[in-house]
Amino acid sequence: MSLQTTSSQTIGPYLHIGLTWLVTDNLAAPGVSGEKVAIEGRIVDGDGNAVNDAVVEIWQANAQGRYAHPEDTQDKPLESAFKGFGRVMTDNDGVFRITTIKPGRVPAPGSGLQAPHLNVTIFTRGLLKHLITRMYFSNEPANDEDPVLQRVPAERRQTLIATPSGGRPGAFKWNVILRGERETVFFDY
Amino acid sequence: MTSRPQNLQKNLRTEALAGYRKPDRDTQPDYYYPPYASTVKRSPSQPLVILPTTLSEVTGPLFGYDVIKANDSDLTKQGNGDPIGERIVVSGRVLDGNARPVANTLIEVWQANSAGRYPHRRDDHNAPVDPNFPGCGRTLTDTQGHYRFVTIRPGEYPWRNHYNAWRPAHIHFSLFGAAFATRLVTQMYFPGDPLLEYDPMYTSIPNERARQRLVSTFDWETTIPEQALGYKFDIVLRGRDETPFENDMKLPG
Numbered sequence: 155m156s157l158q159t160t161s162s163q164t165i166g167p168y169l170h171i172g173l174t175w176l177v178t179d180n181l182a183a184p185g186v187s188g189e190k191v192a193i194e195g196r197i198v199d200g201d202g203n204a205v206n207d208a209v210v211e212i213w214q215a216n217a218q219g220r221y222a223h224p225e226d227t228q229d230k231p232l233e234s235a236f237k238g239f240g241r242v243m244t245d246n247d248g249v250f251r252i253t254t255i256k257p258g259r260v261p262a263p264g265s266g267l268q269a270p271h272l273n274v275t276i277f278t279r280g281l282l283k284h285l286i287t288r289m290y291f292s293n294e295p296a297n298d299e300d301p302v303l304q305r306v307p308a309e310r311r312q313t314l315i316a317t318p319s320g321g322r323p324g325a326f327k328w329n330v331i332l333r334g335e336r337e338t339v340f341f342d343y
Numbered sequence: 344m345t346s347r348p349q350n351l352q353k354n355l356r357t358e359a360l361a362g363y364r365k366p367d368r369d370t371q372p373d374y375y376y377p378p379y380a381s382t383v384k385r386s387p388s389q390p391l392v393i394l395p396t397t398l399s400e401v402t403g404p405l406f407g408y409d410v411i412k413a414n415d416s417d418l419t420k421q422g423n424g425d426p427i428g429e430r431i432v433v434s435g436r437v438l439d440g441n442a443r444p445v446a447n448t449l450i451e452v453w454q455a456n457s458a459g460r461y462p463h464r465r466d467d468h469n470a471p472v473d474p475n476f477p478g479c480g481r482t483l484t485d486t487q488g489h490y491r492f493v494t495i496r497p498g499e500y501p502w503r504n505h506y507n508a509w510r511p512a513h514i515h516f517s518l519f520g521a522a523f524a525t526r527l528v529t530q531m532y533f534p535g536d537p538l539l540e541y542d543p544m545y546t547s548i549p550n551e552r553a554r555q556r557l558v559s560t561f562d563w564e565t566t567i568p569e570q571a572l573g574y575k576f577d578i579v580l581r582g583r584d585e586t587p588f589e590n591d592m593k594l595p596g
Contacts, residue, residue: 155442157579159366161548161557163530164379165515168461172453172479172515176410200384207465213403213523223402225360225522239404260398263359273399273523280381282372282547284528286394306392332385342391343363343400343524 162283167207169277170243179242181212181254183235188217188255191324193289193316197248197276200333204248208278212240212252219258219267228261244278256291262301269296269303276330286341289328292317306339313338359587362396363524364440366581372547379543380504396587403523406449408483416482418452418494422475428457428495430571433531433559436488437518440582444488445525451517452492453479459498468500493571499538511538511545520580531576532558 182190197205215221215238220230222238238257242250259267272289290297292315297303303311313336316328330338374386394400414420419430433452437445455461456478458470476495484490497512513530520526532539539545539558548554556579565573 156582157438157440157442158370158553158556159440159581160527160529160579161370161550161553162372162527163515163544163557164381165517165528166530167465168453168455168463169515171461171463171477172451172481172517175479175481176451200388203384205385211526213399215399221398221402223405223522225402226398237404263395263397268397268399271399275523275526277528278385280379280385282374282376282379282382282386282544284526285374285387288399302394302397305395310389333388337387337389339389340387340391341394342365343394343396 164279164282165209165277165284167279169207169209173209173241174243176241177243178240179252181214181236181238181240181252186216186233186236186255188258189324190253191256191291191326192251192253192322193326193328194249194251194319195328195330197244197250197278197330197332199280204244204246205278205332206244206246206248208244208248208250208276210242210244210250210252211275211277212254213273214238214240214254214271215257215260217255217258219260221260226260230258259296266299266301267296269294269300271300271302285332286343287330287338288314288341290315291326310339360396360398360401361584361587363400363522363581363583367550369549370553376543376547378505379547400524401522401583403521403525404519405447406483406519407447410449411481411483416480416492418454418476418478418480418492420493421477422473424475426456426473426476426495428473428476430493431496432491432493432565432567432571432573433514433576434489434491434562434565434573435576435578437484437490437520437578437580438488439520439525439580444484444486445520445580446484446486446488448484448521449481449519450484450490451479451481452494452514454494454497454514455500457495457498459500470498470500491565496533499536504543509538509541511536511542516578518578518580525580527578527580529578530557533574534558534560
């Protein structure tokens with residue numbers, strides 16, 4: 155028996171009421187292994203205006219490249235202190251900040267490995283269904299062989315790659331443009 | 344890159360993963376839908392890039408009872424007194440597209456109070472805030488996918504989308520399901536609401552039957568005598584294919 159998926163509706167402007175309780179802006183609890191990274195980004199609309207009422211959610215593997223989920227049966231260590239879920243709200247300037255560890259490489263379809271990436275969902279007023287995107291890391295040789303990045307037109311790939319920010323170690327900048335020139339690549343799955 | 348990881352890669356064959364089916368296109372709104380004005384500047388204009396099925400999409404965050412507190416599913420018990428309004432019970436099941444229950448999955452809800460006002464700094468509607476109604480709740484489904492909230496019936500409220508625009512009464516729902524692919528945020532409506540046909544969020548769904556599935560039904564069985572009316576709202580998250588698609592197993596190019 156097959157059922158139709160329930161229709162999506164916008165998260166609306168008052169999302170904070172229902173979702174703030176689970177805000178998780180630091181995934182890297184003390185003792186979690188891996189390279190600590192601090193990601194800052196700004197979400198803007200088609201006019202370049204700040205999207206100040208978005209929620210950004212992160213799903214990522216641990217530093218060894220394993221997801222804390224029963225479907226991931228790889229022979230790699232799990233860390234009980236690392237869940238891989240993040241949730242942050244944008245502020246009045248459309249800015250979000252998240253501290254985490256750089257994920258390891260997870261298997262690619264068929265064979266090989268994907269480049270380190272965060273799986274990202276964006277919800278906001280004006281989105282009737284959420285957006286799916288990914289954040290990769292610059293100066294990462296594995297990006298060149300990542301099967302998902304390879305599907306993205308070369309001239310748009312940079313929109314998915316966070317760049318080092320301010321010379322501080324582990325600080326990355328990744329802005330999201332919902333619409334228009336240099337629009338971020340969003341995925342359909 | 345050193346040679347070691349490359350060697351590892353050569354030897355590594357990952358088992359093909361079964362993917363999640365896409366919903367029928369007309370059951371979901373498009374991103375760009377000008378009757379809902381905010382979509383015009385916030386929806387992507389470029390075509391979406393199709394993701395293959397990878398471990399990243401078929402895994403996802405899971406939550407347990409450690410995140411749920413005693414009164415989280417009773418929105419009438421979160422203040423110092425009773426909230427104003429009509430008590431209701433909202434319950435239903437969360438199923439996947441293969442009609443199997445989605446067990447132990449987190450549901451988050453939020454809603455306006457009975458006067459149609461949110462306790463939120465961006466809600467300037469001239470209707471009273473109810474100090475006894477924070478307006479949010481959460482629960483986990485049981486092993487059979489059942490959930491249940493006690494709340495008050497939310498009021499309709501005006502918004503500035505178009506002249507004399509009013510949102511039908513609704514409760515926001517947020518669900519995770521088993522995987523990154525099954526995330527869903529939606530809204531539950533009430534039967535017989537005359538505002539539905541004027542609401543661009545509701546009408547953004549092309550398929551009439553899909554729209555109607557967002558409307559809860561009055562339910563005598565869950566109605567509590569002398570206490571609260573019952574409304575039923577079942578939710579379906581994306582279903583998973585039984586077997587992997589050949590297409591997803593190949594690297595592009």
